[in-house]
Amino acid sequence: MSLPATQSACPCGSETDYDLCCGRYHGGTEKAPTAEALMRSRYAAYVMGAIDYLLQTTHPDKRAKDLKVAYQTTYETIQWVGLEIVSTFQGTPSDKTGKVEFKATYLQGGQTSVHHEHSRFKRHAGAWHYLDGVITDSSIG
Numbered sequence: 770m771s772l773p774a775t776q777s778a779c780p781c782g783s784e785t786d787y788d789l790c791c792g793r794y795h796g797g798t799e800k801a802p803t804a805e806a807l808m809r810s811r812y813a814a815y816v817m818g819a820i821d822y823l824l825q826t827t828h829p830d831k832r833a834k835d836l837k838v839a840y841q842t843t844y845e846t847i848q849w850v851g852l853e854i855v856s857t858f859q860g861t862p863s864d865k866t867g868k869v870e871f872k873a874t875y876l877q878g879g880q881t882s883v884h885h886e887h888s889r890f891k892r893h894a895g896a897w898h899y900l901d902g903v904i905t906d907s908s909i910g
């Protein structure tokens with residue numbers, strides 16, 4: 770796995786340089802301070818194929834044996850084209866749990882679709898982790 774060159778906008782849509790945005794979390798130098806920041810960094814990891822980061826930021830209780838393969842397959846078959854954070858609930862630096870509702874637009878087999886999910890996040894060993902999510906049926910067109 771190698772990450773793209775620096776000095777480019779972060780894939781999470783923040784309009785901040787990758788190095789100053791999710792790159793800090795992917796590189797392991799900093800932990801995402803909020804559930805939303807973790808959500809954004811996981812989306813960017815999906816875009817870039819940072820599979821190990823996706824595994825590391827999944828809550829240990831939820832790391833299924835085939836999770837790495839599942840992430841790899843998603844990366845190889847889906848092209849993510851946009852992220853919209855719809856709403857957040859808790860998930861601040863002083864919370865232990867948090868929720869993020871988001872819409873992620875993707876291309877698969879020439880079709881544009883939207884992955885609309887309510888995700889739950891939980892602090893583990895001081896860092897935010899993705900716990901699970903409920904997918905809401907929604908698509909474009």
Ligand SMILES: [Zn+2]
Pocket residue numbers: 779780781782783787790791792809810813
């Ligand atoms: Zn970012």
